Amino acid sequence: MLNETHDPALRSWVASANEPGCDFPIQNLPFAVFRRAGSGEKFRGGVAIGDQIFDLVQLASTGLLEGCAAEAAQAGGQEKLNALMALGPSAWSALRLALSRMLREDAVGHDWLSSCLVPQSQAEYDVPARIGDYTDFYTSVFHATNIGRQFRPDNPLLPNYKWVPIGYHGRSSSIGISGESFHRPVGQTMPPGATTPQVVPSRRLDIELELGIFIGPGNAKGTRISMAQADDHVFGICLLNDWSARDLQGWEYQPLGPFLSKNFASTISPWVVTLEALAPFRTTFHRDESDPQPLPYLDSADNRASGAFDIQLDVQLQTDAMRRAALAGASICRTSYRHAYWTVAQMVTHHTVNGCNLQPGDLFGSGTLSGPGAGEAAALIEITTGGKNPITLPNGESRTWLEDGDSVTLRGWCERPGAARIGFGECVGTVLPAITA
Amino acid sequence: MLNETHDPALRSWVASANEPGCDFPIQNLPFAVFRRAGSGEKFRGGVAIGDQIFDLVQLASTGLLEGCAAEAAQAGGQEKLNALMALGPSAWSALRLALSRMLREDAVGHDWLSSCLVPQSQAEYDVPARIGDYTDFYTSVFHATNIGRQFRPDNPLLPNYKWVPIGYHGRSSSIGISGESFHRPVGQTMPPGATTPQVVPSRRLDIELELGIFIGPGNAKGTRISMAQADDHVFGICLLNDWSARDLQGWEYQPLGPFLSKNFASTISPWVVTLEALAPFRTTFHRDESDPQPLPYLDSADNRASGAFDIQLDVQLQTDAMRRAALAGASICRTSYRHAYWTVAQMVTHHTVNGCNLQPGDLFGSGTLSGPGAGEAAALIEITTGGKNPITLPNGESRTWLEDGDSVTLRGWCERPGAARIGFGECVGTVLPAITA
Numbered sequence: 001m002l003n004e005t006h007d008p009a010l011r012s013w014v015a016s017a018n019e020p021g022c023d024f025p026i027q028n029l030p031f032a033v034f035r036r037a038g039s040g041e042k043f044r045g046g047v048a049i050g051d052q053i054f055d056l057v058q059l060a061s062t063g064l065l066e067g068c069a070a071e072a073a074q075a076g077g078q079e080k081l082n083a084l085m086a087l088g089p090s091a092w093s094a095l096r097l098a099l100s101r102m103l104r105e106d107a108v109g110h111d112w113l114s115s116c117l118v119p120q121s122q123a124e125y126d127v128p129a130r131i132g133d134y135t136d137f138y139t140s141v142f143h144a145t146n147i148g149r150q151f152r153p154d155n156p157l158l159p160n161y162k163w164v165p166i167g168y169h170g171r172s173s174s175i176g177i178s179g180e181s182f183h184r185p186v187g188q189t190m191p192p193g194a195t196t197p198q199v200v201p202s203r204r205l206d207i208e209l210e211l212g213i214f215i216g217p218g219n220a221k222g223t224r225i226s227m228a229q230a231d232d233h234v235f236g237i238c239l240l241n242d243w244s245a246r247d248l249q250g251w252e253y254q255p256l257g258p259f260l261s262k263n264f265a266s267t268i269s270p271w272v273v274t275l276e277a278l279a280p281f282r283t284t285f286h287r288d289e290s291d292p293q294p295l296p297y298l299d300s301a302d303n304r305a306s307g308a309f310d311i312q313l314d315v316q317l318q319t320d321a322m323r324r325a326a327l328a329g330a331s332i333c334r335t336s337y338r339h340a341y342w343t344v345a346q347m348v349t350h351h352t353v354n355g356c357n358l359q360p361g362d363l364f365g366s367g368t369l370s371g372p373g374a375g376e377a378a379a380l381i382e383i384t385t386g387g388k389n390p391i392t393l394p395n396g397e398s399r400t401w402l403e404d405g406d407s408v409t410l411r412g413w414c415e416r417p418g419a420a421r422i423g424f425g426e427c428v429g430t431v432l433p434a435i436t437a
Numbered sequence: 438m439l440n441e442t443h444d445p446a447l448r449s450w451v452a453s454a455n456e457p458g459c460d461f462p463i464q465n466l467p468f469a470v471f472r473r474a475g476s477g478e479k480f481r482g483g484v485a486i487g488d489q490i491f492d493l494v495q496l497a498s499t500g501l502l503e504g505c506a507a508e509a510a511q512a513g514g515q516e517k518l519n520a521l522m523a524l525g526p527s528a529w530s531a532l533r534l535a536l537s538r539m540l541r542e543d544a545v546g547h548d549w550l551s552s553c554l555v556p557q558s559q560a561e562y563d564v565p566a567r568i569g570d571y572t573d574f575y576t577s578v579f580h581a582t583n584i585g586r587q588f589r590p591d592n593p594l595l596p597n598y599k600w601v602p603i604g605y606h607g608r609s610s611s612i613g614i615s616g617e618s619f620h621r622p623v624g625q626t627m628p629p630g631a632t633t634p635q636v637v638p639s640r641r642l643d644i645e646l647e648l649g650i651f652i653g654p655g656n657a658k659g660t661r662i663s664m665a666q667a668d669d670h671v672f673g674i675c676l677l678n679d680w681s682a683r684d685l686q687g688w689e690y691q692p693l694g695p696f697l698s699k700n701f702a703s704t705i706s707p708w709v710v711t712l713e714a715l716a717p718f719r720t721t722f723h724r725d726e727s728d729p730q731p732l733p734y735l736d737s738a739d740n741r742a743s744g745a746f747d748i749q750l751d752v753q754l755q756t757d758a759m760r761r762a763a764l765a766g767a768s769i770c771r772t773s774y775r776h777a778y779w780t781v782a783q784m785v786t787h788h789t790v791n792g793c794n795l796q797p798g799d800l801f802g803s804g805t806l807s808g809p810g811a812g813e814a815a816a817l818i819e820i821t822t823g824g825k826n827p828i829t830l831p832n833g834e835s836r837t838w839l840e841d842g843d844s845v846t847l848r849g850w851c852e853r854p855g856a857a858r859i860g861f862g863e864c865v866g867t868v869l870p871a872i873t874a
Contacts, residue, residue: 168693185791256605257694354622
């Protein structure tokens with residue numbers, strides 16, 4: 001891996017950034033908003049380097065930056081990253097280059113720059129943007145097929161799927177940051193054979209392994225973003241757990257889609273990884289021989305060649321019993337984002353084909369990222385075949401759906417020979433008992 | 438009507454407020470954000486009185502208010518009304534009382550207060566809140582039945598309808614203010630018999646007559662708002678046109694609901710009418726003998742007795758030819774909000790039963806407010822039976838769906854003997870040709 005090399009431009013004077021397996025080498029430089037935990041300080045933007053955070057407010061106050069990079073650091077020092085997101089790729093690039101030069105092993109004056117560092121172990125994080133609108137897509141054809149098969153065994157995939165990047169609007173107010181706990185939702189369900197709905201804590205609480213895509217510069221209402229322009233409107237990518245109450249969903253979702261089954265909580269990771277950092281992990285997107293070509297407005301040579309990202313993904317479940325026994329969580333899914341049917345660029349372009357205006361800080365969800373293989377299903381509804389096949393965990397417990405006290409950790413990373421590892425950190429959420437009073 | 442009386446407490450020194458048929462007598466006092474048109478001034482809050490706007494920034498600067506009322510006027514003087522909305526009903530009431538005392542016919546010093554007035558004819562308006570999340574409900578059983586009949590003639594109403602106040606998340610970024618024009622959306626449609634979708638300007642562009650409900654104080658994530666508390670979380674009500682592209686909708690909406698068919702534009706009226714102003718027009722809510730009683734969490738004696746509002750509603754369509762001939766628009770729908778199956782309080786309570794957090798400035802749409810009778814259908818898809826029965830307009834033109842250049846005006850008002858008329862003003866939007874480049 002490049003960060004094992006001795007080229008000082010590819011290593012950092014922050015020694016932890018050079019360790020094999022580190023999520024945050026100098027090639028990554030993802031953004032978050034943070035503060036010292038329990039300090040009452042204002043949240044502000046920072047950049048991960050090794051096990052440290054490079055504080056953008058401290059950096060801006062040094063006066064070491066000029067031009068675009070200074071403007072970007074200033075914007076990134078605010079309580080939310082919307083202003084930085086609005087600046088666009090040339091400003092992001094300028095800041096990345098300046099940070100990279102300051103953090104490389106042979107940077108001049110780096111002893112002094114260490115005053116800009118805050119240990120990640122001492123930090124707490126907030127949702128990195130004021131999310132104006134949150135749109136959840138449905139880009140895994142394997143997820144759509146697995147779910148469809150439970151409702152329509154003979155015709156699992158709807159006829160629009162391979163033409164339309166299906167999406168729907170979600171709830172932004174209840175998006176929380178990794179580390180949060182939330183109460184099991186209560187709501188209406190209609191059990192099989194019943195004639196009156198029950199109002200009860202959800203008995204079919206699920207995860208959805210997704211990626212979150214933060215939008216950079218927006219478009220004016222009435223205008224479109226073409227495939228050629230789409231990547232310039234994307235600030236970066238994080239992890240997203242779209243918690244879902246399947247029993248509430250089944251009763252409420254016709255005819256207008258999921259609502260209370262999804263909007264009680266969604267959890268994202270604090271670190272937003274830029275497309276520049278992910279560039280070495282671009283790949284061709286998934287299509288079978290029999291699949292239709294994308295319609296012209298959703299097609300481009302670049303997208304065919306490199307529209308997808310090979311981001312490795314893992315889901316771990318830690319039960320309360322595991323936690324009390326000091327056992328690590330058990331992996332229940334391993335997959336990659338490369339299996340998605342629709343790319344980030346296609347999501348952006350489709351969302352705006354009708355003139356819908358995106359705004360800096362808007363969040364897209366990729367949809368549940370199930371892959372084609374065994375062990376690649378990314379929600380319990382698929383893993384347990386709608387609750388019919390419970391899984392057995394390494395400590396002997398079994399799970400059909402989430403139980404109170406369960407913690408779920410999503411992880412993501414990119415790795416390949418000849419490139420530095422680009423990690424996403426983790427996205428953790430814990431289920432608390434329902435409040436029934 | 439009370440505003441024809443000579444009781445000086447029920448009349449205003451703003452003479453236009455006392456004229457019969459005025460939407461904005463002293464009993465109304467709705468809020469908007471405005472500025473002098475073309476002035477480049479900051480938008481700020483104001484209150485309608487007759488044909489004038491009482492400027493809350495000017496008022497706050499007089500120092501005439503104290504306590505809660507002063508705090509509310511200060512909050513209402515900002516560019517968006519979120520801070521005022523967050524204060525809650527006792528602050529809104531205090532400000533309303535103070536305004537009412539200042540504006541009554543026998544108020545002392547009103548010559549001097551006239552410096553706080555800006556003529557509505559010189560004003561322009563903005564969306565009154567930073568809308569964090571927009572939720573669109575589906576509260577007319579007549580609309581749900583009319584639409585359902587086109588897809589499922591034998592079983593028009595889905596089994597959840599009479600138990601669940603169905604809602605889904607919509608797009609907040611594309612909500613615009615009355616007076617806006619928007620381009621006909623382009624998108625994917627799958628014509629009958631085709632095997633490949635077309636990407637074309639929508640040929641089935643429609644209106645939806647709705648009311649918009651602005652949320653006041655929110656609730657913390659994980660907590661609920663009971664029926665008894667629900668009204669205290671509602672700031673007020675405006676008009677809402679939820680423009681819809683039916684051909685895009687038909688192709689995209691399975692399985693996750695409407696998306697690009699709705700999010701290109703939604704138009705609201707500038708004036709938000711408070712629940713205090715609407716109190717004389719509360720009424721029992723609609724239920725047939727055979728309908729189930731609401732589940733306990735959606736039921737209260739107050740809601741049964743006075744949960745609904747008898748708001749008269751009218752939709753006028755003015756074509757380009759009418760405009761060029763200086764003809765007024767033709768009414769294509771007359772109905773009332775009293776026909777809705779679910780009340781505002783039930784929407785608030787249902788939305789939070791799972792712990793979903795509402796925030797000040799969130800907007801709910803009521804859903805298309807079709808009534809039971811002839812002429813009470815509130816969208817063209819119902820009026821023309823899915824496009825099969827075009828309507829003929831008074832000037833001889835016909836319409837199946839909206840054409841380029843069409844303007845649609847929604848109006849709302851409350852009237853009954855012994856009470857002042859409470860009007861909503863109007864909500865106007867105009868269709869521009871699609872941009873196809």
